[in-house]
Amino acid sequence: MTDTITPYRSTVPAARDGLPALVRAEWTKFRTVRGWVVAAVVALLLMPLFGLLGAAGSHGEVGGGPGGESRAGHRAPPTGPGGEAVNDGPYFVHRPLAGDGTVTVRVTSLTGVVLPLGNGPGGLGGPAGGGPAGPAGVPPTEGGAQPWAKAGILLKESAEPGSAYAAVMVTADHGVRLQHNFTGDTAGPPGAVTADAPRWLRLTRAGDLLTGYASPDGEAWTTVGTVRLPGLPSSVLAGLFVATPGDETFEQHLGGFESIGEPAAATATFDELDTQGGFAGSDWSGQRIGATGRPGGAPGTGDPLVEGGFDVSRGTFTLTGSGDIAPFVTEGAAAVERTLVGTFATLTVAVVLGVLFIATEYRRGLIRVSVAASPRRGRVLAAKATVIGAITFVLGLVAAAVTVPLGRRLLRDNGNLVLPTDGLTELRVVVGTAALLAVAAVLAVAVGTILRRGAGAAAGVIVLTVLPYVLAVAAVLPAGAAQWLLRITPAAGFAIQQSVVAYPQVGHPYTPVAGYFPLAPWAGFAVLCGWTVLALGLATYLLRRRDA
Template identity: 35%
Template sequence: MSGTVRALRAEWTKLRSVRSTPLALLALLGLLLLMTVASASGSEFSYGGPDAYDGVSFAHRTTGDDQGTYTARVAAQRDSHAWAKAGLLLKDGTASGSSYAALMVTPGHGVRMMADGKHELTAGGEDTDAPVWLRLRRDGARVTGYVSRDGRAWHRVGTLTASGLPAAAEAGVFVTSPERAVEKRTGPTQVTAHPEPTVGRAVFDHVYFPDAQAGWRHTDVVQPPEANAPPPDAVAPAGTFHRAATRITLTGSGDLGGLGMGGVGDGPGIDLVKQSLDDGIQLAALAVIALGVLSVTSEYRTGTVRTTFTASPARGRVLAAKAVVLGATVFAVGLVGSVAAFLLARPYQRENGFRPPLFDDPSLTDPGSVRAVVGSAAFLALIAVLSLGVGALLRRTVPAVVLMFVTVVVLPIVASTTSITLDEVVGSATPVAGMAIQQTRQLIDDATTPWAGFAVLCLYVAVVLGAAQWRLTRRDA
């Protein structure tokens, strides 16, 4: 153990005494932060769509006054979209955009309650998908939602105000299912998307509207087209309504809610955390490569490596100590830089349109953000150690630096301008696959998953260090 401690202490003394070390670490921080500012300030997003959607397939009856309780069970719901909606709806007539209160179940996001496209509540507990019982209790403009798994024990969702509901409102059940963005990679860095309608379907039973008047009617509440908008590529079919005894079956397309509510206006395929770190970390890798190579080739150039091996004959231990000291140093500095880059990028991103409700507002304490920030520092540390290993194998500065630059910098640039296949191979099977650790959401142009990509980089480091140790201990013995 004492030999290991002496080796670590010796390598730390050498690393911090080399003139190029502080310069490389300062360059790491400078390049990382400068590129972060340039990238974040140069990215912009603007939204030109509607602030609210109100398009549903609505089976309804007219209520008698502004007091009442309305109950139905969503017995089954088609998983046409994670944000497809089926449930109870109280509405001022059947025109799109009129005042409403709704309680609904979704295939992918549980039970939600909304009012007027401005307010939203989320049900807790385990009542998250069909079959589920829903209940709305109206008291004037205030509407309270309840949810139950068995129709006996009810859980209160909350109370919302639909200020425009008349006494004689329309009460019923509804179905809607939003468009799905079908994405396609048209180039290494190009992704196109076109909207494709989806059709929701739900079966309701135990429908109980005690104070409703007249019979059941069906209306397709249609969202008005946007001004100057091009005609859609495909038009959703009209909704259908079928009633048999106590069961109602509805189909329909559209959406219900306001921006940031019920999936309306979900931001496009952009990973804000990765965006804040990616370009800066790639540029900072240049300084890290130089530091890693020079930490070992400088000793061969000056001949001091003989003194090192005389003082510590266990050459494998020396190489391991170099790797540990170099990796720990770069990780510590890289972590400071990654945290600063994340915090520095967010104000620029918000100012340039990447803000709620269209986009999440990632926090440094989010699990995904923590992994991305710490992982970025670990990526730089592993690239430094990989460069050290390449330097130990080649023992000449220029060839080792060129090889690492080509692998980590040039090859990804060439791949991103050549073909999708080459871009995917480079992004998943070379050391730059480790950059995937920054991903907080899986996008169509991601070549691999975070931990799989990071494992690829670790494998390269292990193989190169193993080869370097073999040369030190066997070939040079």
């Protein structure tokens, strides 16, 4: 007779070590520790506290919103068709155009000069700049045109600053371009305009479609591009224009930077002008379009930018102007992320919470209980990362959603120039700030697991995340080194908060000092996520290999 041996089965139910059960357990741990809950509330309050205090203490001289006049007589930049702040101050010689039409012209020269500030000969303190008379009393310009000085054919919805437009143009250093609505830019044939190498331009309108052409001889034409301006009215203004940005010199070196900006003027000469289509009348009207988007740039109030003018002699048009037509780019304006200076304080608390969430268990020996309850140690780490990430994300989302609108209103009420931001960009800044905090907290959990020491882990994460940003934006390092720091360190994640755009068709020092990250918002955030994934991978490996 053979006995059958029945294996022993414990009557104690097995512990559930699935991720959802572990997440609930870790959430219970967090909410039952009073110090952690208090720290979370403090983190929630720090962002609006610092952000609103900073906005309340910041005072400027521009107010009333984009395009509005402030109490001090300064102007904010107008708003373009896409909702962005723009410069719109070219000198424009135009006639009304009803319906479709075509303008063809030859550009024979484009020159420029920097206009020094101050009184005296050649300065801008006297009438018309104090120089010898040019077209309409404007001082003539010669040599030294700014790289993005431009002249050509302009079709504009109206003379209202910020209105829709398309223009085919020559530039001083960037060849022929077709630009529209301030942000659109299409490159055409390269090369500068000289007396020996003039450039023919043509702009045609067919409904809301506008097409730009260029030719070296008026016979063989190259299509530069076609743009659509939805909602363009039947009656528009069309003609010739000249525009130029100011002269800006920027140098960032070890320990600081130097920035010098002066206004500039450009002069363009046109001939062989031909118009076809629904043009009304035969007289040309010249004007400098509205405000230039330069704070303090109101005509007749000591504005260093000359008014511009034009002259017609034997079919040759000579235009002089000093305003630009381009996106508004300046470090003197307040972007929406300026309200989020409290992110650093909230991030510091979130990092400390993340480290303590794991390091406390190592210090008290409770990690043995956690891994005993779930032999799959990677799940324990995943549960902790999920809980701390979710908590900091919600806290950051609430804090940023409160801080941004209130801070923006305070800045504007205090006379600061606040750049307009579209709804999707603002949503990305708010949600991105919350995601930044959440990923930084998860990184802290991973580093805390690796080091198993609270103070060292927290200090390490804060140094890796915050210090490179401070070194970059405080001009401690040369521009190249600062940009590389913000490409390869976790500090790249702060790019998710950037709302300003670096426009390739606008010459400007797009450096961290001026508020620009070297990586796009989501690309910078991806760098932070990459660091976090690597840290989590190493932490999981060590948690499995080491004794608890």
